[in-house]
Amino acid sequence: MTVDLRDFIRTIPDFPHEGIMFRDVTTLFNDPVGLRETVDQMAAALGDQKFDKIAGLEARGFMLGAALAYKLGIGFTMIRKAGKLPGSTISEDYALEYGQATVEIHDDALDAGDKVLLFDDLIATGGTAEAGIKLIERLGAEVTLAAFIIDLPDLGGRAKIEKMGVKTHVLCAFDGL
Numbered sequence: 001m002t003v004d005l006r007d008f009i010r011t012i013p014d015f016p017h018e019g020i021m022f023r024d025v026t027t028l029f030n031d032p033v034g035l036r037e038t039v040d041q042m043a044a045a046l047g048d049q050k051f052d053k054i055a056g057l058e059a060r061g062f063m064l065g066a067a068l069a070y071k072l073g074i075g076f077t078m079i080r081k082a083g084k085l086p087g088s089t090i091s092e093d094y095a096l097e098y099g100q101a102t103v104e105i106h107d108d109a110l111d112a113g114d115k116v117l118l119f120d121d122l123i124a125t126g127g128t129a130e131a132g133i134k135l136i137e138r139l140g141a142e143v144t145l146a147a148f149i150i151d152l153p154d155l156g157g158r159a160k161i162e163k164m165g166v167k168t169h170v171l172c173a174f175d176g177l
């Protein structure tokens with residue numbers, strides 16, 4: 001029987017602002033069954049699709065994005081919040097469910113034509129994922145799949161990314177805001 005990852009994800013109301021239902025993956029990552037199941041379910045969902053790189057979004061997209069890259073035997077590219085990458089970067093500003101930020105990628109992190117799996121723990125409004133896709137495309141690479149552990153469908157992010165022409169995969173979803 002398939003393990004339901006939602007059973008491992010804690011919900012904390014009113015974090016970081018009143019009205020936000022925060023879906024907390026610390027409890028998923030903290031559990032050995034939850035951690036392994038998440039990586040294994042994602043790897044199984046990918047089937048025989050081939051990628052040149054996984055690009056993970058800071059910070060929660062780093063942990064299991066890197067685990068998945070290890071499992072697939074490919075490299076892992078960091079898309080970081082502004083000011084953290086030491087080399088030459090390009091950047092994108094974006095809005096997310098509870099704020100605004102800027103993400104950056106090293107301008108030599110990907111080769112033109114690379115097929116990239118974009119990975120994050122959660123998609124809400126899709127602002128973060130959209131910024132990541134723009135960075136990858138500006139380097140001449142292609143996001144052939146955007147994968148998330150959690151979807152919040154009522155916030156419309158997954159539909160927005162699909163409308164951009166990027167395929168998506170999610171492992172579980174929570175209804176409501």
Ligand SMILES: O=P(O)(O)OC[C@H]1O[C@H](OP(=O)(O)OP(=O)(O)O)[C@H](O)[C@@H]1O
Nearest residue numbers: 058059060096097123124125126127128
């Ligand atoms: O779809 P969106 O509305 O853009 O929201 C999703 C993003 O929000 C969270 O990251 P956050 O910026 O809180 O950073 P963190 O991973 O460093 O905690 C989450 O990990 C996604 O990256």
Ligand SMILES: Nc1ncnc2[nH]cnc12
Nearest residue numbers: 021022023024097122124
């Ligand atoms: N509701 C939410 N829970 C956890 N992370 C998020 N990132 C954006 N919205 C979120």
